[in-house]
Amino acid sequence: xxxxxxxxxxxxxxxxxxxxxxxxxxxxxxxxxxxxxxxxxxxxxxxxxxxxxxxxxxxxxxxxxxxxxxxxxxxxxxxxxxxxxxxxxxxxxxxxxxxxxxxxxxxxxxxxxxxxxxxxxxxxxxxxxxxxxxxxxxxxxxxxxxxxxxxxxxxxxxxxxxxxxxxxxxxxxxxxxxxxxxxxxxxxxxxxxxxxxxxxxxxxxxxxxxxxxxxxxxxxxxxxxxxxxxxxxxxxxxxxxxxxxxxxxxxxxxxxxxxxxxxxxxxxxxxxxxxxxxxxxxxxxxxxxxxxxxxxxxxxxxxxxxxxxxxxxxxxxxxxxxxxxxxxxxxxxxxxxxxxxxxxxxxxxxxxxxxxxxxxxxxxxxxxxxxxxxxxxxxxxxxxxxxxxxxxxxxxxxxxxxxxxxxxxxxxxxxxxxxxxxxxxxxxxxxxxxxxxxxxxxxxxxxxxxxxxxxxxxxxxxxxxxxxxxxxxxxxxxxxxxxxxxxxx
Amino acid sequence: xxxxxxxxxxxxxxxxxxxxxxxxxxxxxxxxxxxxxxxxxxxxxxxxxxxxxxxxxxxxxxxxxxxxxxxxxxxxxxxxxxxxxxxxxxxxxxxxxxxxxxxxxxxxxxxxxxxxxxx
Amino acid sequence: xxxxxxxxxxxxxxxxxxxxxxxxxxxxxxxxxxxxxxxxxxxxxxxxxxxxxxxxxxxxxxxxxxxxxxxxxxxxxxxxxxxxxxxxxxxxxxxxxxxxxxxxxxxxxxxxxxxxxxxxxxxxxxxxxxxxxxxxxxxxxx
Numbered sequence: 001x002x003x004x005x006x007x008x009x010x011x012x013x014x015x016x017x018x019x020x021x022x023x024x025x026x027x028x029x030x031x032x033x034x035x036x037x038x039x040x041x042x043x044x045x046x047x048x049x050x051x052x053x054x055x056x057x058x059x060x061x062x063x064x065x066x067x068x069x070x071x072x073x074x075x076x077x078x079x080x081x082x083x084x085x086x087x088x089x090x091x092x093x094x095x096x097x098x099x100x101x102x103x104x105x106x107x108x109x110x111x112x113x114x115x116x117x118x119x120x121x122x123x124x125x126x127x128x129x130x131x132x133x134x135x136x137x138x139x140x141x142x143x144x145x146x147x148x149x150x151x152x153x154x155x156x157x158x159x160x161x162x163x164x165x166x167x168x169x170x171x172x173x174x175x176x177x178x179x180x181x182x183x184x185x186x187x188x189x190x191x192x193x194x195x196x197x198x199x200x201x202x203x204x205x206x207x208x209x210x211x212x213x214x215x216x217x218x219x220x221x222x223x224x225x226x227x228x229x230x231x232x233x234x235x236x237x238x239x240x241x242x243x244x245x246x247x248x249x250x251x252x253x254x255x256x257x258x259x260x261x262x263x264x265x266x267x268x269x270x271x272x273x274x275x276x277x278x279x280x281x282x283x284x285x286x287x288x289x290x291x292x293x294x295x296x297x298x299x300x301x302x303x304x305x306x307x308x309x310x311x312x313x314x315x316x317x318x319x320x321x322x323x324x325x326x327x328x329x330x331x332x333x334x335x336x337x338x339x340x341x342x343x344x345x346x347x348x349x350x351x352x353x354x355x356x357x358x359x360x361x362x363x364x365x366x367x368x369x370x371x372x373x374x375x376x377x378x379x380x381x382x383x384x385x386x387x388x389x390x391x392x393x394x395x396x397x398x399x400x401x402x403x404x405x406x407x408x409x410x411x412x413x414x415x416x417x418x419x420x421x422x423x424x425x426x427x428x429x430x431x432x433x434x435x436x437x438x439x440x441x442x443x444x445x446x447x448x449x450x451x452x453x454x455x456x457x458x459x460x461x462x463x464x465x466x467x468x469x470x471x472x473x474x475x476x477x478x479x480x481x482x483x484x485x486x487x488x489x
Numbered sequence: 490x491x492x493x494x495x496x497x498x499x500x501x502x503x504x505x506x507x508x509x510x511x512x513x514x515x516x517x518x519x520x521x522x523x524x525x526x527x528x529x530x531x532x533x534x535x536x537x538x539x540x541x542x543x544x545x546x547x548x549x550x551x552x553x554x555x556x557x558x559x560x561x562x563x564x565x566x567x568x569x570x571x572x573x574x575x576x577x578x579x580x581x582x583x584x585x586x587x588x589x590x591x592x593x594x595x596x597x598x599x600x601x602x603x604x605x606x607x608x
Numbered sequence: 609x610x611x612x613x614x615x616x617x618x619x620x621x622x623x624x625x626x627x628x629x630x631x632x633x634x635x636x637x638x639x640x641x642x643x644x645x646x647x648x649x650x651x652x653x654x655x656x657x658x659x660x661x662x663x664x665x666x667x668x669x670x671x672x673x674x675x676x677x678x679x680x681x682x683x684x685x686x687x688x689x690x691x692x693x694x695x696x697x698x699x700x701x702x703x704x705x706x707x708x709x710x711x712x713x714x715x716x717x718x719x720x721x722x723x724x725x726x727x728x729x730x731x732x733x734x735x736x737x738x739x740x741x742x743x744x745x746x747x748x749x750x
Contacts, residue, residue, distance in 0.1 A: 006692060006702035014689040020682030063704045108678075130560055137567045144574055156582045157592050160517075163575055164509065167521050167568075174528035174564055181557065182535040230594050566647075570737075577745055 001050050004043045005059045005072045005125060008082075012036055012118035019111045026107075030097055033110040037093050037117055041086040048079035052466065056473075056483040058127070066484050067188035071127030073484060076470035077324060078124050081253050084328045085124070088245050088335045089117055091449050095339055096238035098441030099346070106149050116142035116242070123250050127484055129180060129187040132254065133173050136218065140166050143247060146239045147231065155234045162231035169217035176210050183207070190484035193261045193477050208263045212255065212275075219251030221309065222278035225302045229286060232301075233294035237342025240294060244301050245335035249327055252308050256323065259312060260474045272313035273404050280306030280411040287418045292352050293341040293426065296418055297334070300377065303411060304330050307392060310404055314395050320471035322391035325464055329376070329384040329456050336373045336449035340366065343442060344426050353422065357429035365443060367427050369450045374423065376453055378416035384456035391464060494534050501527030513589045514579040518572065525568040529561045614663070621663045628656050636731050637724070646727030650734025657738045669742070677743060680736030688729030691722060 015036040019029045051057055056075040060066055074082070093113060119139025126132050144166075147159045177187060183199065184192050196204065213224070220228040228248070232240050259272070283303025290296045308330070311323025343366055348356045360367045376383035389412065396405040456463060473479050501523050508520025536557035583589055593601070632652035639645030660669050695704045 003696050003702070006696065010689045010692050010702070013685055014693070017682045017685030017687075017689065020678045020685065022682075023676070023678065059702065061702055130563075134563065134567075137571075141567075141571060141574070144571070148578070153582065153585045153592070154595075156578055156585065157594065160514070160575075160578055160582070160591065161594065163571065163578070164517060164521065167571055167575075168509070168524065170567075170571075171521075171524045171528040174525075175531055177560065178528070178532040178535055178557075181532070181560075185554075187556075187560075230596065573741060573745075580745070 001047075002057055002059050004047055005057060005074055006061065008040055008043055008047075008125065009072070009118055009122045011040060012114040012121070016111045016114040016118070019114065020108075024107050029110045033114060034090075034093060034097075036114060037086065037090045040117060040121065041083070041090050044079065044082040044086045047074050048076070048083045051076050051079040052469065056480065058483050066127070067186050067191035070131055071188060071190070071484050072125045073127040073190075073480070074125055075480065075483070076466070076473050077257070078253070080324060080328060080466065080470055081249070081331075082121065082124050084331050085120055085246050085249070086117070087452065088331055088449070089113075089120070089242065091445055091452075092238050092242045092245075092335060092339070095241070095342075095442055095445040098439050098445065099236075099238060099342070109146075109149070112142050112146050116146065120246055120250060124253060127189055129177055129189060129192070133170070133177060136173070136250075137170065139247065139250065140170075143243060146243075147235045149236055149239065158231045158234040161227055165217065165227040169214060172210075172214045172217070176207075176214050179207065179210065188484070189258075189261060190481045194481045194485065196262050204263065208259070211258050211262075212271075215251050215255045215258065216275075217251075218248065219255055220248050220279075220302050220305055221255075221275055222282055222302075222306070225279065225283065225305075228302060229290075229295060229298040232298045233292065237338065237345065240298075241335045241338035241342065244297065244338050245331045248301060248305060249308075249331055252305060252327060255309070256312050256320070256474070260315075260320065261477050261480060264475075264477065268315055268319075268399060268401060269313050272309055272315075273401065276306045276308075276310035276313050277404050277407045278306075279303065279309065280407060284411045284414045284418070288414060288421075291354070293344055293356075293422055294338070296422060297337050297341055300337075300415065300418070301334060303415065304334070304377070306411070307389070307408060310396070310408060311392050313404070314399060314401070315475070316395060316399070317468060317471045317475055318391065318395045318398070320474055321464060321467040322388060322395055324467040324470055325391060326388035328463070328467075329388045329453070332449060332453045332456060333373050333376045333385065336369075336446060336453060337377065339442075339446045339449060340370045340373065343446065346442075353425035356426040358427075360427040366446075369443075369446050370423070370427065372450055372454060374419040376457070378419055379412045380416070382457055384453050384460070387457055387460040387464070494530065498527050498531050498534070501530065512591055514582060514591060515589055517591065518575050518579060521575065522568070522572055525564070525572075529564050529568070532557050532561050532564065617663045621659055625656050625659070629653060632656075632731075636727060639727050640721045640723060646730030647734060649727075650731040650738075653731070653735045654738030657735065657742055661742045673739070677736045677740035680732050680739060684729045684732030684734075684736055686729070687732065688726050691726040691729065694725075695722065 015032050018032050022028050022032070047057060051074050056073055058066075059072040061070040061072065064070070096109070096113075116139055119135050119137070119142055122135030123132060123139060124135075126135055144159065144163050147162060148155055180192060181187055183203070184195055186192060199207070212221075217224045217227075232243055235243065259269075280303045283299050283301070283306060287296045287299035287303065290299060304326075308323045308326050311319045311321075311326060314320070343363075344356060344359065347359065347363070372383055376385040379385040379389040389408070392408065393405055396402075396408070505520045505523035505527060508516045508523065511517060511520070536554040579589070586592075632649045634649075635644035635652060636646055636649035637644075639649070657669075692702050696702050
């Protein structure tokens, strides 16, 4: 089973090399990319099963023992996120193939996509801080070039701010690595965690804040989210969809991982809950003010991140479990919504809400697919968002944290309001002239994503049990440390 | 970490931040390069004993910790790649718009339009 | 780029290119036990690529080295990641290295390391990157 883990990371790189060798032959490129991303998903699902039944899977690269070598580790939490992410990567790849169809101008799209896949996977499975940096950078560099697929002045400007913000975040990440290495003499996360108690309280708090700031930029937390709604909407739909679904969530993944592994405070964290609340409110207010499908959805990414941090902020098994469930549901729903947004854009040639309309009559299928996703995002029963939000609210009420519960419910209402805005402008109203028709292939892929989202709702019971098992594993760092360093350490 | 490296790291970050806030593409790129150099130098200072080689040979006594050097090398390569990409972006933007200035984003332009009386 | 031929640069390049390339190969093969390795070697070879562009622009380079940068990058990535898989297939850990010492007539004993293939991959990636960079940024009007 252990051979699966390095294969997940290196497989896409091998395939990227192959696509480069194929030159401008698109068909073989597509076959190789689809086969690779598809099998990465199958392998992730296998790892999830294995991690759930028999504990974390640890691989030491090149047979160098931890903490000296490079460690890869898959526990329940990373396996869940890994499976959901790679499923969406595969779905969006299919959508991209159908959308670009004949007029694929970007010859190296598949190479970049495979590099992105490899970066995401490496960030999720790595067991040391520096490889996390490398994983992030592979992912980000791939995302920079994907953002500039269409390179008009507007795209260049948006990409520029995206690259600048991320480069500064990377520099801060390097500072974080320097501080950590200076303090502990190691970058292995398990090794750091096992020696965290040697630090004085003040130093530990500073380190925790530095980590929150560095990964907060990547995850678009309040007040570091301003770059996101500006840069994401300019990219082509498949690219935006995968960015929206995955990239910020990798940041959230790392925040959850580091905060639970390194800093065991044993009680709800006021700071995290405040950040969560502010992220929700500012994100949703931004969304209400917008007038373009993709821009509305981009602000919603920010507000939804708040819910995940809220679950983490409780720092209880049920809270973190809800956060994990919320993350999996959100990755699917957000990707799906952006794909629907892409279909709307394809129809009218624009996503501006004053120039769309009448989709309900002309395209009942698209409308039928938008509704469950939108309801799910707002958290209406019986869709997947409801299950996750219910778990969050229950835990908040149980802990007596009424303020954050109130904020989260209010934000849900506002989310629903801005979803009705899209519904009213794009689906109801006068039929507008349609520019281009979205192919049946694109619609099928969106349908699959919707089915996955409904699947999350249908399987809510087993999924929340799985999340709870993952959360209890997360909140007991000794499991992670023992898995990497061996129980003798 | 000696006071000298401390001052150098701090000034690299300071000058870099100042340049990144400028309105010209070229300055932003140079500023980012300076910030990354600052971060790299900061990692480098953690390799404690300076002045000796990071290689064990027959009879070596003092040696520098080689790991920060490996980390810095990787970080430099990544920064180099991204800086080259940024330069390509800046060149492309210059060819498209004919100026080196960073434009306002869409939101800023909308708000600016709200402020000016419509004629 | 239509640059004026400069005799000094031309002659300098003709003299220096060979030794630099040989040195880059030395670095590549010495990398296992001594300072060097695929990355350092590739960078040194990349210097030759950039120098060739400074001397003659992109057009002569296309004549001398009629190879796509994507082919170099692709081969490099393929070799490097395939090395990792090879050790996996042979029952070791991912990227675990093995060494064989063989005696070749006239050369003497040579230590062949599986990491060398990985290093060659890295070398190709770095050279391919340099080539790509020069071609993408070096042509006027891109």
